[in-house]
Every structure is written in structure tokens, then in C-alpha cells.
Amino acid sequence: MTAFVIPNGIQVTTRQNKYTFASFLSRDTTFDVIHNIWKLERPDDASISSGGRGSFDAPSMNATLADQEVTGSVRKATTCVCGKEGKHLVETALDAVVPGTPEKIYGLIFASGFMKDFMSVNQKLMDIQISDWTPTAPNSNLLVRNMSYIKPLNGSLGPKQTKCEIRDEMVYCDFDDHVILLTTTRTPEVPSGGVFAVKTRTCIMWASTVSTRIVVTTEVEWTGRSFIKGIIERSAIDGQKVYHGELEKAMRAYIKEHQTEFVPEGVDLATLSQAAAAAAAKAAETAADATEGASKELTEEEERKQREKERNQRGLQWAWDTFDGAYQVACRSTRTAIELVQDAWEQSTSTAILYFVIVLLVFSNIYTLMRSGGRDEAVVRKTLRKEVEREKLVQGVVSALWDELGVAKSGSPSPPPPGMPPVAATAREEVAQLLKALDTAEERLWTLKSQLTSMQELEKLD
Numbered sequence: 438m439t440a441f442v443i444p445n446g447i448q449v450t451t452r453q454n455k456y457t458f459a460s461f462l463s464r465d466t467t468f469d470v471i472h473n474i475w476k477l478e479r480p481d482d483a484s485i486s487s488g489g490r491g492s493f494d495a496p497s498m499n500a501t502l503a504d505q506e507v508t509g510s511v512r513k514a515t516t517c518v519c520g521k522e523g524k525h526l527v528e529t530a531l532d533a534v535v536p537g538t539p540e541k542i543y544g545l546i547f548a549s550g551f552m553k554d555f556m557s558v559n560q561k562l563m564d565i566q567i568s569d570w571t572p573t574a575p576n577s578n579l580l581v582r583n584m585s586y587i588k589p590l591n592g593s594l595g596p597k598q599t600k601c602e603i604r605d606e607m608v609y610c611d612f613d614d615h616v617i618l619l620t621t622t623r624t625p626e627v628p629s630g631g632v633f634a635v636k637t638r639t640c641i642m643w644a645s646t647v648s649t650r651i652v653v654t655t656e657v658e659w660t661g662r663s664f665i666k667g668i669i670e671r672s673a674i675d676g677q678k679v680y681h682g683e684l685e686k687a688m689r690a691y692i693k694e695h696q697t698e699f700v701p702e703g704v705d706l707a708t709l710s711q712a713a714a715a716a717a718a719k720a721a722e723t724a725a726d727a728t729e730g731a732s733k734e735l736t737e738e739e740e741r742k743q744r745e746k747e748r749n750q751r752g753l754q755w756a757w758d759t760f761d762g763a764y765q766v767a768c769r770s771t772r773t774a775i776e777l778v779q780d781a782w783e784q785s786t787s788t789a790i791l792y793f794v795i796v797l798l799v800f801s802n803i804y805t806l807m808r809s810g811g812r813d814e815a816v817v818r819k820t821l822r823k824e825v826e827r828e829k830l831v832q833g834v835v836s837a838l839w840d841e842l843g844v845a846k847s848g849s850p851s852p853p854p855p856g857m858p859p860v861a862a863t864a865r866e867e868v869a870q871l872l873k874a875l876d877t878a879e880e881r882l883w884t885l886k887s888q889l890t891s892m893q894e895l896e897k898l899d
Contacts, residue, residue, distance in 0.1 A: 443722050445459060445460055445461045445462070445464050445544065445548055445549075446458060446459040446460075446464065447461065447464060447467065447468055447471070448457055449471075449534070449635075462549055462550040463549075463695075463698065465586065465697075465698050466695075466697075466698065469697075483687060487864045488771065493821065499583050512643055512645070512646045513643070514642070514643055514650070515614050515615050515642045515643040516615070516642060516644060517609075517615040517617055517640040517642050517652070518609060518615075518617065519617065519638060519640055519652075519654075520640070520652070521744040522757045523656040525640075525652070526636060526637075526655050527654070527655075527656040528653035528654060528655050528677070528678075529652070529653070529654050529655075530637070530653040530654065530655045530674075530676045530677040530678045530680075531651060531652070531653035531678075531681035531682070531684070531685060532651070532652050532653075533650070533651050533685050534644045534648050534649065534650050534651075535649055535651065535685075535688060535689060535692060536647060536648055536649075536692055536696075536699050536700050537644075537646065537647070537649055537692060537698075537699035537700070538612070538647070538649060539612050539615065539616055539641045539642060539643060539649045540612040540700075541649075541698065542613070542641055542651065542688075542699075543616050543641050545688065545691070545692075545699075546639070546641075546684075546688075547605065547618065548570075551687075551688075551691055553565060553567070555684065556586065556688050559683060559687055560588075560680070560683070561589055562586040562587065562588055562589075563586065563589075563598075564585075564586055564587045565584070565585075565586040566584065566585045566586065567582065567584045568582050568583045568584065569582065570582045573606070573607070578610055579607045579608070579609075579610060580607045580610075581605065581606045581607065582604075582605050583602070583603070583604055583605075584602075584603040584604075584605065585600065585601065585602050585603065586600075586601055586603075587599070587600050587601070588600075588601050588624075599624050599626045599627050599630075600624070600625070600626055601622055601623070601624055602622070602623045602624075602625070603620060603622050603623075604620070604621045605618055605619075605620050605623075605720075606618065606619050606620075608638075614642070615640060615641060615642035615643070616640070616641040616642075617638065617639070617640050617641075618621040618638070618639045618641075619636065619637070619638055619639075620636070620637040620638075620639065621634050621635070621636055621637075622634065622635040622637065623635075628663075628665060629661075629663040629665060629666075630659030630671060631661070632659060632660050632662065632663055633657055633658065633659050633660065633661075633669060633673075634653065634657075634658050635655060635656075635657055635658075635673045636656055636657075636658050636678065637653060637654070637655045638653070638654050638655070639651070639652075639653050640652040640653075640654075647700060651685075652679075653681050655674060655677045656674075657669065657670045657673050657674070667816075673736070749816075750827050806876070827892065830888055830891060832891050833888060836848075
């Protein structure tokens with residue numbers, strides 16, 4: 438399928454069959470070698486052949502140029518749909534004119550070994566994984582592919598490397614007009630990596646008969662909140678500009694080394710280079726004018742404040758990411774536990790469920806006994822203490838009553854209480870002693886009454 442869109446296939450036709458070969462890194466160079474060998478082996482057939490360097494997908498560039506020279510027609514520059522409708526992204530990462538047709542430049546950037554060498558050698562990317570191009574829909578010439586690699590980071594803070602996940606999607610493809618590709622880059626391992634993606638739109642269009650204009654625009658798309666939004670956007674846009682600037686230099690060097698693949702014979706490469714340099718200078722002048730106001734140097738105090746602000750923003754983002762990560766882990770763990778219980782419940786028999794309920798009840802009773810054991814022991818100790826005090830009180834009351842009862846039965850006067858004086862001889866002294874004895878008896882009655890009242894209160898409390 439890709440052979441009809443990407444120039445990486447060769448078809449050899451004989452009198453009996455057709456043979457198709459695909460996945461060539463340099464299709465045209467391979468064709469030249471095969472064609473030269475064929476001419477050496479079959480000079481007679483080569484002499485009557487139409488000759489020249491052909492293409493199985495379209496007429497040769499030399500033939501096209503010859504037709505243009507005869508008719509006097511020149512291919513006009515084209516403009517992408519994004520430029521016509523103003524749908525370019527916010528920031529411009531690259532605007533350059535390079536030798537070659539849009540088909541050649543598209544194949545160089547998205548369907549050649551040059552790009553993988555550029556990523557591994559120039560950009561020092563590691564563990565590069567690139568999938569095949571597949572149609573976005575059946576019978577469609579629009580393709581899509583996925584890519585991933587590990588990119589080193591040079592920041593003083595944060596991780597030293599991160600994994601990048603890229604998706605290249607062809608939005609429009611017409612090599613006679615223009616080609617548009619949309620690249621989405623995600624870095625899930627960096628701070629706030631799950632809430633933003635870098636969108637890059639690459640537009641390839643005709644600049645002249647033998648040159649192509651490349652316009653790359655980019656922006657950061659957000660799907661969530663971040664405290665370091667400004668830092669991420671500035672770093673992402675600057676990274677895109679640096680990357681595409683280095684890509685342009687590498688592309689020009691490669692085209693210069695392989696002129697026959699991109700520039701047809703008879704075309705002055707110097708003229709193309711001058712035109713490309715003029716276009717690049719114009720684009721650079723436009724970019725310089727746009728960023729003139731932002732290029733002023735910051736004072737030392739302003740730089741210090743900016744660094745402090747960025748540090749505070751990183752701290753807030755770290756706290757938010759930590760909280761959000763813990764919350765997500767808790768949610769996932771809870772859902773997993775519930776799912777496990779549901780699966781076990783659905784797959785268990787009635788006997789197993791009954792055993793499970795019995796074990797759960799046993800553990801519940803053990804837990805209840807352990808919790809209530811301490812409280813019951815304290816209640817028992819308090820009750821025993823009250824019983825002992827009540828028994829002592831009852832014993833004292835009973836002893837006093839038995840003493841009074843014994844004195845009443847014997848009819849003899851009880852011995853004087855301790856501390857009372859002996860019986861007086863005269864009537865006056867006897868009266869005084871009787872009064873004192875009555876006071877002592879009254880005190881004992883009050884004491885007995887208070888003891889009986891305390892005993893009744895204890896019984897009410899029980």
C-alpha cells in the first residue's frame with residue numbers, strides 16, 4: 438500500500454510477469470544501478486528503449502522539465518490548506534525552501550533511513566521504535582504510524598531522560614499540490630506529562646519547479662491543570678525550533694551529497710541554493726521582527742525573581758502530582774480489590790460462601806470480645822469494691838445493734854463509754870453525768886442513722 442504513496446518501490450515488468458519490490462531506502466539509486474546493468478547486458482534492447490532514467494509511479498523529472506521547456510509552462514508555487522484558511526498552529530518552528538519535489542522531500546523526512554540516522558546520531562536518541570505506515574481507513578491514501586524513543590534531557594532539575602511517544606498522521610496528500618502531516622508527541626514521564634501533548638503540523642508544498650517549501654508550526658495542547666504550564670510551553674516550543682533547525686541543516690547536507698536524487702540534470706544547484714537562502718533569510722527576518730520585543734536581556738533581579746517563581750511552581754506541581762498519584766493508586770487498588778471479591782464471589786459455590794460467612798462471624802466475635810474485655814473488667818472491679826464497702830458498713834451497724842440488744846436483755850447498766858468519768862457520789866454530779874451520757878447516746882444514734890442512710894443509697898445505685 439505504501440508503495441503508491443511513498444517512493445520506496447520498484448516494479449519490473451517482463452513479457453510473462455510483473456515483479457514488485459518495496460521498502461527501498463534509496464529507490465532511485467537502486468533503479469539506476471539496475472538500469473545500467475540491464476543496458477550492459479542487453480545493449481540492443483537498451484538502444485531501442487526510450488532511454489533515460491524513468492519512474493514507475495510518474496513520468497521522469499527530466500521528461501517533465503523537457504516538456505516544460507517546449508511548452509514554456511512553469512509549475513507555480515502552491516499553498517497548503519492551512520495557509521489559505523489560517524489554520525497553522527501558533528508557533529512557527531521552520532519555514533524553509535529546499536531543492537527537490539514535495540514527493541522527494543516527504544520521502545526523505547518520513548520514509549527513509551536518513552531520518553533514523555539523524556535521530557540516533559545527531560539527536561542521540563535511544564531505543565528508537567518505528568512502526569509501519571498503515572492506512573487510516575480502508576482504500577485510503579492517508580497513512581498513520583507510531584514511534585517511540587528515549588530522549589536525553591539536559592535540565593538541571595527533573596529526570597535525565599524521558600520516553601517520547603509519537604504519532605504521525607497524514608491529513609492531506611496530493612504530491613501535485615501539497616502534503617500535510619500532524620505529529621502528536623507525548624512525554625508521560627516528565628512532570629505534568631499526562632495533561633499535555635505537543636502538536637506539530639508539517640506542510641510540504643511546491644515552491645518552484647524543482648524546489649519545495651517546508652512550513653512547520655507547533656503548539657502545546659493541554660487536557661488538564663498544571664502549575665508549571667509556562668515553563669513546559671516555553672521548553673517545548675524552544676525544543677521544537679532547535680530540533681527542526683538542526684533537521685534543516687542535515688537535510689541540506691544530505692541533498693548536497695545526493696544531488697541526483699533530488700535535482701534533475703541540467704538544473705543549476707547554485708541557483709536553487711541562492712533562492713533557498715533568500716527564502717530562509719526572509720523567514721529569519723520575519724521571525725526576528727516577531728521576537729524583537731521579547732529578546733531584551735533581563736536584569737539580574739528579574740532573572741532571580743523568575744528563577745524563584747519557576748522553583749515555586751515546580752514545588753507546587755510536585756505536590757500536586759504526588760497527591761494526584763496517591764489518589765489514583767488508591768482508586769485503582771480499591772477497584773482491583775472489589776473486582777477480585779466479585780470474581781471470587783461469582784466463581785464460588787454455596788458451601789464455600791457459607792464457610793466464608795462463618796469465618797467472618799468468628800473473627801467478628803473475637804474482635805468484639807477483645808474490645809469489650811477491658812470495659813467488663815473495670816466494671817467488675819468497681820462492683821466488687823462497692824460490695825466490700827457495703828459489707829463493712831452492714832457489719833458495723835449489726836455490731837452496734839447487737840451491743841444495744843445485749844445491754845437491754847441483761848438489764849445491767851452498760852459500762853461507761855471510753856473516756857467518760859466514773860459515777861459521782863452527789864446528786865448534782867450524777868445529773869451532770871446523765872446529761873453527758875444522753876449527749877453521747879444521741880451522737881451514736883445520729884451516727885447509726887447516717888450509716889443506714891448510706892446503705893440505702895448504695896442499694897439504690899446497685
